[in-house]
Amino acid sequence: xxxxxxxxxxxxxxxxxxxxxxxxxxxxxxxxxxxxxxxxxxxxxxxxxxxxxxxxxxxxxxxxxxxxxxxxxxxxxxxxxxxxxxxxxxxxxxxxxxxxxxxxxxxxxxxxxxxxxxxxxxxxxxxxxxxxxxxxxxxxxxxxxxxxxxxxxxxxxxxxxxxxxxxxxxxxxxxxxxxxxxxxxxxxxxxxxxxxxxxxxxxxxxxxxxxxxx
Numbered sequence: 001x002x003x004x005x006x007x008x009x010x011x012x013x014x015x016x017x018x019x020x021x022x023x024x025x026x027x028x029x030x031x032x033x034x035x036x037x038x039x040x041x042x043x044x045x046x047x048x049x050x051x052x053x054x055x056x057x058x059x060x061x062x063x064x065x066x067x068x069x070x071x072x073x074x075x076x077x078x079x080x081x082x083x084x085x086x087x088x089x090x091x092x093x094x095x096x097x098x099x100x101x102x103x104x105x106x107x108x109x110x111x112x113x114x115x116x117x118x119x120x121x122x123x124x125x126x127x128x129x130x131x132x133x134x135x136x137x138x139x140x141x142x143x144x145x146x147x148x149x150x151x152x153x154x155x156x157x158x159x160x161x162x163x164x165x166x167x168x169x170x171x172x173x174x175x176x177x178x179x180x181x182x183x184x185x186x187x188x189x190x191x192x193x194x195x196x197x198x199x200x201x202x203x204x205x206x207x208x209x210x211x212x213x214x
Contacts, residue, residue, distance in 0.1 A: 033071045035061050037085060038123070040078045045126035049079055049134045076140035079131055083142055086128020090149060093118045093125075103163035108156050109207050112183055115149075116203035119187040120196045129187060150180050175210075182206045 039060035043052050054075055058065045072078045097110045118125040131138065132145045157172035166172070186206060190199040 029071075032063070032067065035063070036068055036071055036078070037081055041082050041085070041123040041127040044079065044082060045123050045130060049075070049131055050137045076138055079138050080140045080142060082124065082127050083131050085124050086131070087143060087148065089118065089122055089124045089128075090115065093122075094152070102156055103159040103165065105160050105165055108153065108160065108179070111153070111156070112179065112203055112207060113200060115183060116187065116200045119190075119199050126191075126196070129184065133188075146180055146184065150176055153179055179206070179210070 036057060040052075040057045043056050043060050047056070052075065054065050054068055057075075057078060058068045061068070068078075072081070093114050094111055097107060097114050100107050100110070115125075119129065131142070135142055135145075153176035154173050157166065157170075157175050160166045161170055161172050166175075183203060183206065186202040187196060187199050190196045190202050
């Protein structure tokens with residue numbers, strides 16, 4: 001047997017105390033906040049910001065008003081968070097479409113129709129668009145509406161123009177603004193007249209009316 005002293009083994013890691021539940025508390029807080037925002041999106045979409053109360057949000061979330069106030073200082077803070085989620089959801093809805101050919105008008109069409117389906121199916125999309133209309137009643141800083149979406153449409157249409165898939169005399173920026181206005185106008189009219197059940201058909205009509213996008 002060798003007389004050389006062996007290098008001592010490193011100490012074993014200190015086990016996490018069994019009562020350390022901070023990560024569980026954090027997860028519960030995140031889930032509670034999500035439940036509140038889900039409830040708020042639903043009631044804002046159905047009722048509108050001016051008429052909604054913290055109690056309405058709490059009742060929809062099946063929790064106390066105190067639990068809501070623990071996470072949000074007031075109704076304006078909830079509205080701002082729902083608006084932020086609206087734009088995040090828009091990006092999420094559009095992302096798979098952008099994996100296609102970004103120099104094809106078909107991609108522009110797919111973006112418009114994907115957003116139209118979001119208006120029909122997603123409470124955050126419905127609530128976010130309504131909150132943008134009700135901005136004067138919300139005493140909180142809100143995102144400027146649709147800037148990023150307009151920039152995206154402009155970039156896609158510029159790609160199409162460079163690829164020769166739009167007429168030479170087309171103005172991509174102007175066309176993007178028109179499509180944006182038509183899309184969000186169509187969803188508003190569809191909301192008032194048909195609870196957005198026909199919004200995809202109305203947006204398809206917009207697409208069909210713009211011959212360069214065929």
